[in-house]
Amino acid sequence: MAPTDQPALDPRFARRSAGLLASEIRALFAVASRPGVVSLAGGMPAADALPTQVLARILGEVATDPTALQYASGQGDPALREQICAVMAAEDVRADPRDVVVTTGAQQALDLVTGVLADPGDVVLVESPAYVGALATFAAHGVRVRHVPDDGAGLSGPAVAEAAERARRAGHRVAFLYTVPNFANPSGVTLSADRRAQVLTASARAGVQVVEDNPYGLLRLEGEPLRALRAMAPDVVYLGSFSKILAPGLRVGWALAPAAVTAKLVLAAEAAVLCHSSLAQAAVARYLSTEPWGDHVKGLRELYWERRAAMLSALTAHMPPGTRWRVPEGGFFLWLGLPAGVRAKALLPRAVEAGVAYVPGTGFFADGSGDDHLRVSYSFPEPAVIEIGVRRLAEVVKSAADEYETGFDGSRG
Amino acid sequence: MAPTDQPALDPRFARRSAGLLASEIRALFAVASRPGVVSLAGGMPAADALPTQVLARILGEVATDPTALQYASGQGDPALREQICAVMAAEDVRADPRDVVVTTGAQQALDLVTGVLADPGDVVLVESPAYVGALATFAAHGVRVRHVPDDGAGLSGPAVAEAAERARRAGHRVAFLYTVPNFANPSGVTLSADRRAQVLTASARAGVQVVEDNPYGLLRLEGEPLRALRAMAPDVVYLGSFSKILAPGLRVGWALAPAAVTAKLVLAAEAAVLCHSSLAQAAVARYLSTEPWGDHVKGLRELYWERRAAMLSALTAHMPPGTRWRVPEGGFFLWLGLPAGVRAKALLPRAVEAGVAYVPGTGFFADGSGDDHLRVSYSFPEPAVIEIGVRRLAEVVKSAADEYETGFDGSRG
Numbered sequence: 105m106a107p108t109d110q111p112a113l114d115p116r117f118a119r120r121s122a123g124l125l126a127s128e129i130r131a132l133f134a135v136a137s138r139p140g141v142v143s144l145a146g147g148m149p150a151a152d153a154l155p156t157q158v159l160a161r162i163l164g165e166v167a168t169d170p171t172a173l174q175y176a177s178g179q180g181d182p183a184l185r186e187q188i189c190a191v192m193a194a195e196d197v198r199a200d201p202r203d204v205v206v207t208t209g210a211q212q213a214l215d216l217v218t219g220v221l222a223d224p225g226d227v228v229l230v231e232s233p234a235y236v237g238a239l240a241t242f243a244a245h246g247v248r249v250r251h252v253p254d255d256g257a258g259l260s261g262p263a264v265a266e267a268a269e270r271a272r273r274a275g276h277r278v279a280f281l282y283t284v285p286n287f288a289n290p291s292g293v294t295l296s297a298d299r300r301a302q303v304l305t306a307s308a309r310a311g312v313q314v315v316e317d318n319p320y321g322l323l324r325l326e327g328e329p330l331r332a333l334r335a336m337a338p339d340v341v342y343l344g345s346f347s348k349i350l351a352p353g354l355r356v357g358w359a360l361a362p363a364a365v366t367a368k369l370v371l372a373a374e375a376a377v378l379c380h381s382s383l384a385q386a387a388v389a390r391y392l393s394t395e396p397w398g399d400h401v402k403g404l405r406e407l408y409w410e411r412r413a414a415m416l417s418a419l420t421a422h423m424p425p426g427t428r429w430r431v432p433e434g435g436f437f438l439w440l441g442l443p444a445g446v447r448a449k450a451l452l453p454r455a456v457e458a459g460v461a462y463v464p465g466t467g468f469f470a471d472g473s474g475d476d477h478l479r480v481s482y483s484f485p486e487p488a489v490i491e492i493g494v495r496r497l498a499e500v501v502k503s504a505a506d507e508y509e510t511g512f513d514g515s516r517g
Numbered sequence: 518m519a520p521t522d523q524p525a526l527d528p529r530f531a532r533r534s535a536g537l538l539a540s541e542i543r544a545l546f547a548v549a550s551r552p553g554v555v556s557l558a559g560g561m562p563a564a565d566a567l568p569t570q571v572l573a574r575i576l577g578e579v580a581t582d583p584t585a586l587q588y589a590s591g592q593g594d595p596a597l598r599e600q601i602c603a604v605m606a607a608e609d610v611r612a613d614p615r616d617v618v619v620t621t622g623a624q625q626a627l628d629l630v631t632g633v634l635a636d637p638g639d640v641v642l643v644e645s646p647a648y649v650g651a652l653a654t655f656a657a658h659g660v661r662v663r664h665v666p667d668d669g670a671g672l673s674g675p676a677v678a679e680a681a682e683r684a685r686r687a688g689h690r691v692a693f694l695y696t697v698p699n700f701a702n703p704s705g706v707t708l709s710a711d712r713r714a715q716v717l718t719a720s721a722r723a724g725v726q727v728v729e730d731n732p733y734g735l736l737r738l739e740g741e742p743l744r745a746l747r748a749m750a751p752d753v754v755y756l757g758s759f760s761k762i763l764a765p766g767l768r769v770g771w772a773l774a775p776a777a778v779t780a781k782l783v784l785a786a787e788a789a790v791l792c793h794s795s796l797a798q799a800a801v802a803r804y805l806s807t808e809p810w811g812d813h814v815k816g817l818r819e820l821y822w823e824r825r826a827a828m829l830s831a832l833t834a835h836m837p838p839g840t841r842w843r844v845p846e847g848g849f850f851l852w853l854g855l856p857a858g859v860r861a862k863a864l865l866p867r868a869v870e871a872g873v874a875y876v877p878g879t880g881f882f883a884d885g886s887g888d889d890h891l892r893v894s895y896s897f898p899e900p901a902v903i904e905i906g907v908r909r910l911a912e913v914v915k916s917a918a919d920e921y922e923t924g925f926d927g928s929r930g
């Protein structure tokens with residue numbers, strides 16, 4: 105943002121709070137929740153995916169024990185940390201519960217990791233496009249985000265090496281590389297096994313810490329599971345979450361890190377929130393020990409497979425020529441490339457007018473690029489609603505593309 | 518800490534993570550939880566103070582609604598924010614729900630406020646002694662803590678003015694003044710009405726933002742309630758919590774701030790944890806709207822009155838001459854001044870050996886002072902256990918005092 109665009113900072117505020125700026129997704133949630141608007145914008149789990157009755161029973165049980173309503177330890181309940189290791193083992197990650205920190209969702213895990221590894225002004229390398237919530241955390245910490253160029257298949261070894269080299273030549277410390285290797289948000293890209301090895305080798309050679317964020321790993325809808333980066337290299341910092349496989353409202357996530365990093369993360373967690381909710385931890389622990397959570401995840405895969413299918417067939421049926429997408433092998437998101445001349449941000453008010461919301465691609469780049477793409481999600485709306493939403497979206501994209509073709513660029517607002 | 522005491526920082530870590538050091542309270546919790554040790558160390562609510570049955574029922578009810586298990590807004594549920602305003606009105610604070618941010622306990626509120634108001638290197642003024650959790654947050658943010666001297670009655674206008682002036686003369690920006698005006702942790706001191714006015718005037722004159730942390734305000738055990746600082750000056754940032762009046766395990770606290778600060782706090786909260794637990798928020802909201810929470814608080818006052826009485830009579834009965842304390846008008850804590858030559862830190866291993874734990878006064882000073890005091894809490898142990906713990910503590914204090922008198926200083930370890 106040019107200095108002239110930036111309002112003068114209130115003298116009460118810290119200089120670093122200048123990074124706290126309202127995101128586009130934020131403004132969007134207000135319009136997307138208008139009645140009649142189909143939101144393909146959010147990344148919420150399906151309502152049907154939430155085991156309300158089971159959790160209601162479990163919560164009623166665990167809350168009768170006063171320890172579930174007391175303060176907890178900063179690192180999190182030891183029994184839950186063991187169960188978290190069992191959950192990670194489903195993706196071939198072998199971990200010691202002593203290296204796990206339970207956090208207020210994976211978002212807090214990333215926030216703490218950023219605080220421990222990165223100073224303001226340091227560079228964090230991210231994929232292109234990158235998770236908007238991670239970009240918000242990095243901005244709040246005053247770190248410099250550098251996007252590693254994507255050749256269509258996600259990160260590559262040479263691209264990571266070059267980005268690290270470039271940042272260092274510019275005089276910056278490279279704090280870490282942040283990636284969502286499975287069904288990335290928003291791109292849907294899954295890093296191939298070969299690319300995983302490449303990226304780990306390039307990062308190790310360049311001395312760059314890798315931070316792997318894996319909220320969707322168990323929600324693979326097709327193809328063979330790939331080993332987590334952390335399964336291939338034990339010094340990777342790994343972030344996990346129960347938000348997608350159980351319920352976001354519990355806010356239970358975790359970080360798995362090398363012991364020395366974990367020790368700092370625990371202290372950072374205590375300074376930030378004292379301790380995580382003992383109630384939420386007790387509920388997740390009881391759920392994992394008494395419920396067939398693997399079957400639940402299998403059910404989720406069926407549910408999201410159906411929604412992805414609804415979105416893919418609607419896109420195929422309705423989208424005008426020039427619109428491009430790739431089929432995500434799992435997760436919640438689809439990244440749409442728009443026809444020539446159609447810009448996602450300028451199009452959004454028209455889309456909302458037509459009764460559909462999405463997230464413009466610019467939200468996923470720290471440098472303002474991405475306006476030729478948008479993100480749609482199939483996780484929350486039911487299949488019939490997805491069909492309606494995509495049809496509405498296709499209409500506004502088509503008319504904007506037509507206007508561009510005929511020289512009248514209505515998408516310029 | 519002298520540079521030579523500080524281990525070389527792991528090159529993976531950010532420089533600012535050097536402020537993340539294990540606190541004394543932390544090491545203590547390990548020993549204090551040994552079987553047979555009476556812990557007067559922690560600041561947990563009484564087990565009897567937790568309405569387990571009521572909350573178990575409410576949690577079972579609210580979790581059947583999928584929205585209680587979904588993502589929430591960064592600022593927190595609007596209905597709960599209205600109820601929080603009603604809770605604050607009980608202490609004469611008039612607030613608009615739009616200026617409230619729901620947080621993961623008041624600890625997170627302080628963490629976010631620190632991030633928004635203070636840059637690393639800025640000065641934060643604090644009372645003497647000051648809440649150890651606040652000192653941990655300030656250290657994690659790399660801000661400089663400057664203790665305002667206490668004349669026995671807490672902060673005063675001249676002392677605040679002088680501390681601000683001194684920090685500025687040293688070239689530092691003063692980010693804010695942090696204070697717990699009611700039944701402070703650990704001192705138990707309550708700022709008089711006159712002192713409150715003085716401190717507000719001096720802060721306003723010096724251009725210093727006041728941050729008021731009030732977790733114990735409703736737990737007054739004697740005397741007349743005093744108006745909150747925020748009730749006297751609307752630009753005060755106010756931190757509140759349900760941890761002491763309902764249950765810490767829910768991790769529901771809040772910040773009330775001027776609108777421009779609130780806007781930044783919401784963005785900071787989103788960057789830190791995305792959103793607070795919708796489940797915990799729904800449970801607190803349901804509790805406040807369906808249960809007689811005022812009666813519950815009245816019951817808590819009776820419970821803690823009895824425990825404070827047990828501690829005061831045990832102290833009077835057993836403590837050796839030279840031990841000093843003042844009667845806290847509420848809250849959880851009592852600040853003991855030790856007889857000449859007895860040092861709290863060195864005494865702790867002997868106390869634990871004798872079956873009692875406390876927090877050495879040094880935990881509550883950023884500059885290492887306070888070793889002639891210790892903090893005891895009467896909130897968690899039952900009255901009969903308090904009596905045993907104080908008797909054990911009195912014995913070790915007495916023997917250390919005797920050794921000092923006779924020239925053999927056993928408290929030196």
